[in-house]
Amino acid sequence: MDADQACLAFARRCRAEGVRVTAQRLAVYRALAEDPSHPTAETIYRRLRGAMPSLSPATVYRVLESLVRDGLLRRVSTTGGAGRFDANLAPHQHLICRVCGRMTDVHAPTMEVGRVAGRARPRFIVEDVDVRIVGRCETCPPGPGGRRGPARTAPRRARLASTHRTRST
Numbered sequence: 001m002d003a004d005q006a007c008l009a010f011a012r013r014c015r016a017e018g019v020r021v022t023a024q025r026l027a028v029y030r031a032l033a034e035d036p037s038h039p040t041a042e043t044i045y046r047r048l049r050g051a052m053p054s055l056s057p058a059t060v061y062r063v064l065e066s067l068v069r070d071g072l073l074r075r076v077s078t079t080g081g082a083g084r085f086d087a088n089l090a091p092h093q094h095l096i097c098r099v100c101g102r103m104t105d106v107h108a109p110t111m112e113v114g115r116v117a118g119r120a121r122p123r124f125i126v127e128d129v130d131v132r133i134v135g136r137c138e139t140c141p142p143g144p145g146g147r148r149g150p151a152r153t154a155p156r157r158a159r160l161a162s163t164h165r166t167r168s169t
Contacts, residue, residue: 003033007026007029007033011026019168023066028064032085033046035047036105073144078101088105090108093111093129095133096133097137099140100137106133113129
């Protein structure tokens with residue numbers, strides 16, 4: 001769906017939910033719909049301030065928070081830093097590069113709510129599935145000492161465990 005179609009659908013959803021369609025809300029939503037990189041509030045503000053000089057960073061944050069609260073946008077989990085946002089409400093997950101921070105959508109059918117709900121604990125109602133798949137882009141260099149992962153963190157855990165045992169005995 002292109003940004004114009006997404007904005008029309010967004011306006012219809014807002015009206016159906018009783019949410020006013022303001023110029024600021026529509027501009028913030030359009031900025032998200034046009035940018036698949038899952039931008040931060042600051043990135044959205046910088047993109048919009050030229051066309052909307054009266055727009056403040058606080059307004060962008062308030063709009064984003066209200067749209068997330070109303071279920072019209074998604075806040076995306078990151079590996080740290082500023083919150084990022086997604087206009088795509090279709091079931092999907094995210095690949096996050098731990099080196100450059102790039103975030104891309106990936107469709108993982110086995111991680112959809114219906115499939116996960118069937119495996120959930122009794123008396124637990126699955127409402128959403130938000131999985132971060134962290135790695136690195138093919139073009140990003142590995143961190144110091146090569147590729148990070150369990151092989152690198154296990155020796156540190158072992159050192160901490162042995163230090164703990166030594167101190168407690």
